[in-house]
Amino acid sequence: MLNTFVVYVENKPGVLTRVASLFRRRAFNIDSLTVGRTEKPEVSRMTIVVDADRDQALRVEANLYKLVNVLLVENITGKPSICRDLAIIKVSAAHNERSPILEIINVFRARVVDFAVDSLTIEITGGEEKVDRLLDVLRPYGILEMVRTGIVGMRRGTKSEESEAVAAAVVGASSGNGAATVAADDNVSYSV
Amino acid sequence: MMKTGAQILWECLEQQGVTTVFGYPGGAILPAYDALKYSNIHHVLVRHEQGAAHMADGYARASGRVGVAIATSGPGATNLVTGIATAMLDSSPILCITGQVGSKLIGSDAFQETDITGVTLPVTKHNYLVTHASEVAQTISEAFYVARSGRPGPVLVDITKDAQQTTCEFDGKPVAPRLPGYRPDMAPTAEEYKQALELIHTSKRPVILAGHGIILSGAMDEVRAFAEKTNIPVGLTLLGLGAFPASHPLSLGMMGMHGEAWLNTTIQEADLLLAFGMRFDDRVTGNLKTYAPNAKKIHIEIDRAEINKNVKVDVALVGDLKAVLRELLPNVKPQERHEWLAYVDRLKGDAAVRDIQNLPDNGHLYAAHVINDLWRETHDRDTVIVTDVGQHQMWEAQYYKHEKPRSLITSGGLGTMGFALPAAIGVKAARPEADVWVVVGDGGFQMTMCELATMVQENLKVNIAIINNGYLGMIRQWQEFFYDRNYEASPILSPNFVKLADAFGIRALAVTQRSDVVPTVEMAHKHKGPVLIDFQVEQEDSVYPMVAAGAALHEMIRRPNPIVETATDA
Numbered sequence: 232m233l234n235t236f237v238v239y240v241e242n243k244p245g246v247l248t249r250v251a252s253l254f255r256r257r258a259f260n261i262d263s264l265t266v267g268r269t270e271k272p273e274v275s276r277m278t279i280v281v282d283a284d285r286d287q288a289l290r291v292e293a294n295l296y297k298l299v300n301v302l303l304v305e306n307i308t309g310k311p312s313i314c315r316d317l318a319i320i321k322v323s324a325a326h327n328e329r330s331p332i333l334e335i336i337n338v339f340r341a342r343v344v345d346f347a348v349d350s351l352t353i354e355i356t357g358g359e360e361k362v363d364r365l366l367d368v369l370r371p372y373g374i375l376e377m378v379r380t381g382i383v384g385m386r387r388g389t390k391s392e393e394s395e396a397v398a399a400a401v402v403g404a405s406s407g408n409g410a411a412t413v414a415a416d417d418n419v420s421y422s423v
Numbered sequence: 424m425m426k427t428g429a430q431i432l433w434e435c436l437e438q439q440g441v442t443t444v445f446g447y448p449g450g451a452i453l454p455a456y457d458a459l460k461y462s463n464i465h466h467v468l469v470r471h472e473q474g475a476a477h478m479a480d481g482y483a484r485a486s487g488r489v490g491v492a493i494a495t496s497g498p499g500a501t502n503l504v505t506g507i508a509t510a511m512l513d514s515s516p517i518l519c520i521t522g523q524v525g526s527k528l529i530g531s532d533a534f535q536e537t538d539i540t541g542v543t544l545p546v547t548k549h550n551y552l553v554t555h556a557s558e559v560a561q562t563i564s565e566a567f568y569v570a571r572s573g574r575p576g577p578v579l580v581d582i583t584k585d586a587q588q589t590t591c592e593f594d595g596k597p598v599a600p601r602l603p604g605y606r607p608d609m610a611p612t613a614e615e616y617k618q619a620l621e622l623i624h625t626s627k628r629p630v631i632l633a634g635h636g637i638i639l640s641g642a643m644d645e646v647r648a649f650a651e652k653t654n655i656p657v658g659l660t661l662l663g664l665g666a667f668p669a670s671h672p673l674s675l676g677m678m679g680m681h682g683e684a685w686l687n688t689t690i691q692e693a694d695l696l697l698a699f700g701m702r703f704d705d706r707v708t709g710n711l712k713t714y715a716p717n718a719k720k721i722h723i724e725i726d727r728a729e730i731n732k733n734v735k736v737d738v739a740l741v742g743d744l745k746a747v748l749r750e751l752l753p754n755v756k757p758q759e760r761h762e763w764l765a766y767v768d769r770l771k772g773d774a775a776v777r778d779i780q781n782l783p784d785n786g787h788l789y790a791a792h793v794i795n796d797l798w799r800e801t802h803d804r805d806t807v808i809v810t811d812v813g814q815h816q817m818w819e820a821q822y823y824k825h826e827k828p829r830s831l832i833t834s835g836g837l838g839t840m841g842f843a844l845p846a847a848i849g850v851k852a853a854r855p856e857a858d859v860w861v862v863v864g865d866g867g868f869q870m871t872m873c874e875l876a877t878m879v880q881e882n883l884k885v886n887i888a889i890i891n892n893g894y895l896g897m898i899r900q901w902q903e904f905f906y907d908r909n910y911e912a913s914p915i916l917s918p919n920f921v922k923l924a925d926a927f928g929i930r931a932l933a934v935t936q937r938s939d940v941v942p943t944v945e946m947a948h949k950h951k952g953p954v955l956i957d958f959q960v961e962q963e964d965s966v967y968p969m970v971a972a973g974a975a976l977h978e979m980i981r982r983p984n985p986i987v988e989t990a991t992d993a
Contacts, residue, residue: 286731
C-alpha cells in the first residue's frame, strides 16, 4: 500500500542525496518525492510516498531517522490530512473538440492556462485520484505533454505537536545546545 | 587568535583525546601534515590507505575510543573505502579525514579529485565536506560525537585544501555538536518492559543470543548477572565472543554457520530468544523461514532500524543495552531451569565426540591444534587475537576460548580479507601492554602484508601466526562441498614467509609438527621483537560443523565420523 511520509530535514547541501540514496540502498520503492522550503529557513520539508506494507513503513521511518540531517518523520497515511498533486496537461484540441474539453475542465474545477490553435494547456490541483480521473477522460483527445509534481501533504488541524518539536529542536540547535533530543515519536511502538 | 584550518584540525583532535593517527600524505592533505609540527599527536605512516582505515578500526575496537585515519584526496580517499565499509558493518567508531582539492576546483575533475563524500555516503554513518577553515572545529566535534554515540560507526570528514590553508578566529575552546535531528538515546516504554518480562517469566526453553552490542555498550556484567539470575544459557555471535566468558557454565559458544552444533540445535528448539545487541545476520540465522520456529523473540537493540529487519520479533526494547538490562534486572524473577539446561548439556555430549581436538597426534598438523595450543599458551595473559577472514577465522572462533571483551578483533559483517595485520597494528598502538597475535591465512596475509614495514618502522611487537594451507581455504571448502571439488582459482602460491619476514628484519620460523607449536609460541612470547610463524597445516581440512548458505540452522554438515582426516586421505 502507499504510505505518505512528511519528513523535516535540515536545509543543507546534499540532504536530498542522502534521503534518495537511503531509499535506493534499502530497496524501498519511492512513488513520489517532493522537497521544498518551509516557514523556517533552516528546515526543508519533504513529502515522500512509498509503496510499503506496515512493517516496511516502520523500517522506512527508522532508517530515515538514522540520517543525521533528518529532524522528524511523520507517517500521515490514514490520518486526517491534505494531500495535493499538481499537474499541467497539454491536450490536443481541434476546433470542434474544445467545447467538450472545456466542459470537462469545468466539472473537475481545473483551469485553462494556455490556449493554442490546436491544443489546450490545463492546470489541475487535487488529490492524486482526481488528477488520474481527469487524465482518463482527456486521454481520448490525445495528451501531448504532461507533468505532475507528486504529492505534497500536511496534517489537518492546528499545528501538530510534531512540528512544534521540530521548532524546539531547531531553536535548540541554533542556541548551541548540542544534540537536542526530539521525543516526538513516543507513540510509535516497535513491538508487533 | 587567528589559526589555519590545519592547525585547528589538530587542536580539535587533541581536544578529543587523540594521541595516535594512521595516515598517508598527499597533495591535498599536505597543509594538514605541515601543521603536525604544532601538535603532539603521533602519526603512523602506513603503506596503503586501506591499512590506515583498518588500523583506526583495530585501535577503536581494542580501546573503545575513536580511531583516526588520514588520507589525501582521490586515490588516497578511495583506498580507505574498504576499511570504512568494514567499520560500518561492524559498528566500529572511526574518523577518516581526507584532503580534497581546493573548493574552487570542486566539480572540475581536477588532479586527484574524487567525490569521496558521494562515494562513501552508503558506507559511513555520516560524512562532511568542509570548505572553510571556520567550519573545521564544529565539524570535528560533531564527527566524534556521531562516530561514538548510539550505534557507533565510521564518519568521514573531507576538507578542501583551502579550508586547511586559510585562517580564521579560533579560541581553542571545545565546541558543542549541533545535531538537532540526531537522537542516539532512545529508551523503551514501561509497557514494552512489561511485555518482555512476561515472555521471560513464562518461557521454559529460553536462550540468550549475545552480540557485539554487549561489548560496545559495556554491558558484560549486566548480561552475566541476567543470565545467572534467570539461568538462561548464552550463545554468542562471532563479534560477541568475549562478551560472556567462554568458561562460564551457561556459555554455549558461537552460533551460526560454523557455530557449535548443540547451540544451533538449542536455538531451533527454544521457545524464547533474547537477542542482546545482535542483528540476526544471515550467517547467524540460516534460512529465515525455518529459524527458531517455535520461539518468541525479544530484541534489545540500540538501532531501531534493525528491529524486524530480518527476523520478526515479539517485543523490541530499543535503547542502550546496559541501561535496558539495568532496568530489567531488578524486575526479572530468578528461575531454575534444570530440565532445559540438562537437555542442552546432552546435546553438547554428542557433539564433543566429533571434535577434532580429541584427535590424537598422528603426525598431521591441524589448524585446530594450532589454535588450541595457542590458546593454552596465551589465554592466561592479556592477549588480543586479531583474525582475518576465512577458515582460520572460524577455527579461532571455535577453539580459542575468549573470556574477556575486546580480546578478539575480527572483521565479521563485511568479511574483509587483509584486515588482520593492519588491524593488529592499530590494536597494539591502542594497547601497548597487551600481547597481540595475528591469526591469518596465507591468502589474506598476502593482501596487506606491506604493513609489515609499518609495524617494523613503529617498533611494534605483534606476533603473526599464518595458518598456511596453500589454498584460499574457505573457497576450497565451498568448492569441495558445493562445486564438485572443482578447485578453480583456490590453490594459492605463497612466498617463503620466513625469508620474507627476514627481509623486514622480523624473526620467523616455519612449523610443520604439532610438537613444535607450543615451544614456538613460547619463543615468540619471549622474543623482544615481532615474530612470524608459518604454520604449514593440513591442506584440505574443512571447518565443521557447517550450515550451508540458505539451509535451516539445525541442518549441519558434520565432520565425518569416524574422523576422515583430509579429503585426500579419504
